[in-house]
Amino acid sequence: MDRQDQHAPDQYGPVRPGVLGRLARRISGGRFRLLLAAGAAAFTLTAGLATPMNPAPQHAAAADSGKKVLTVAVAQSVDSLSPFLAVRLVSTSIHRLMYEYLTNYDPKDNHAIPGLATSWKPSADKLTWTYTIRKNSKWSDGQQATAEDAAWTFNKMMTDQAAATANGGFVSNFKKVTAPSPTKLVVELKKPQATMAALDVPIVPKHVWDKVGDFSKFNNDKKFPIVGNGPFILTDYKPDSYVKLVPNKHFWRGAPKFDELVFRYYKDNDAAVAALQKGEVSFVQDLTPAQAAALKSTSDIKVNDAPGRRFYALATNPGAQAKDGTKFGDGDPSLRDKRVRQALFLATDRKTIVDKVFQGHAVNGEGYIPPRFSTYYWKPSGDQEQTYDPQKAAQLLDEAGYKKNGDGKRVGKDGKPLNYRILCHATDPEDKAVGKYMKEWYGKLGIGLTVDCLDNVTDPWLAGKYDLAFDGWSVNPDPDYVLSIHTCGALPQTPKDTGATDNFICDKQYDSLYAKQLAEYDPAKRATIVKQMESWLYDSDYMSVMAYPNAVEAYRTDQIKSIETMPAKAGNIFGQDGYWSWWSAVPADSDGSSGGSSSTGVIVGIVVAVVVVVGIGVFVVMRRRSTAEERE
16 A cells, blocks of 8 residues: 555555545545545636536647646545555555655666655664765755754654654564764664565655644645645645645756646546546546446547556454453454355355456455555465365354254354345445445345445444455555554554454454564565465454456547556556656647756646545544545
8 A cells, every 4th residue: 555655545545645535535546445435515726627517528628728627527525635644555555656765666677766865875784774864855945854853753753652643553663773974874673674675654844744743633735835845836625526736846866747637536437437538537436347448439538558566355354352351342353263164255256256347457366465465465275275165164154053944044043143244335336235235245145245335435444343355455565564454563552543454353463464564674685584474364363355456547649649558567546655646747839848847857747736525414524544445
């Protein structure tokens, strides 16, 4: 997801590495898995940009200003502009534009490449890591970005629980972080940590953030422009309406070529597709099969249909709990019985979901890591695999003591029938479609199902007030984050706090495996442990991965000449593990030449504006973690 991008807390996002949840996501895809809330008020854009109230086609080159504008339709609200709090894919994707991380991921094959750090090296015992910080990165207010900024960022997360809300898991094993010089960062670990070249943590400027008081309440959304050192500078933001960024012309890697990038919110994806057809937006994501089919036959529009980084799952509530042992929420107690959970999964026909709902734009779900990440991809063995088997499901329910009464309803010893609620994202057509199938499948078993499609699934999810939920995360090249959200350490400290947990799983065996993979530097051995964790998650029946959705997106070729996918050969454009898509995008009328100067001689010249327009409704960001398709 990413949580950050794994967040995919996803569109749906936790990530959802992500967070634009599926946002992952659900976010996207993040997404999340996705991504979810309704907006505050209608926002009228300035001249040169089309709005729902002004349907006349508007193209990348605005006639009145000559600006080249790339407008992206999104389906997820920003949860926070603070990189210490945000987990939705849309938010973490924006942060990748604003701030540098120590390292980045190569868009071709996902291997670690320089970011703010030009190199990194561990000590012989792997307990001390030294990073060389680049000399050619400046904050947008002119000050030099140094190792002290990175040290301050990590130390703040290590000492302030609120600052650790989004990314605390990355530093929980840190013992000490220092900056002996402006270009030298030293991180001392308690024990070896395999994610040291994959720390998905935005580095912030110390001279700005050390003035912040309460990190749990600071959303970084009042003073503009926001100081950053990424390819774009955030200049304005209106909750649930828009976020605007301008180019950082001094970005060390070079600036993108569009003059402006606009992310605009559409609660109704049909409206977003119509806007694409009219030329009001340049890019649309999370297309349904019908939308993709229609757009493929439309001139000046290209559909990108590639293996995604998200999984789409059915999650159960095994009993919400906090680290202090307090139980909370109102999940049905029958779901604490593994036989009941397994029966529900055996009664869910994943093939029908892939064939009928996604109509082939997905592949059958199995392990926790999508097949795109081949190093960690896992499949159950023949004897282990849980295929669609309603007869076995009925047998398990009988064994668990939930037999049918005279009316054909499953009842427990207390005589109460099994009736479940499933959290559904109101903006997600897949959730609604799968919910209809599940209602039919479970009905044949004698189980009632209420599909609760809500604009905001975050609050009931965090409060443990659900039985089942459509879940999903955007997974990062390094799987650590999406694995961490099922550890005991991810639980909220108390019921009133916000944890990083996905669905309140806490098991000592799983935690032991998690610790082992984190400390294993040998890639092959670590992959073996990760697959053991996936096997454990599969057998525990706390959640069932139903499908791996494709990234189905479309853009106008009369506005965008070319744009980078990740991975390059067959990958997604939206919600990447980096800033490559929007940084690389070339306007359709461009000759490909650089619009500015750069010490690296790469691409130069872009302004980015992120606009999220929401129709009606009020959304107050009270929580920082996104669930289901809202994670990164």
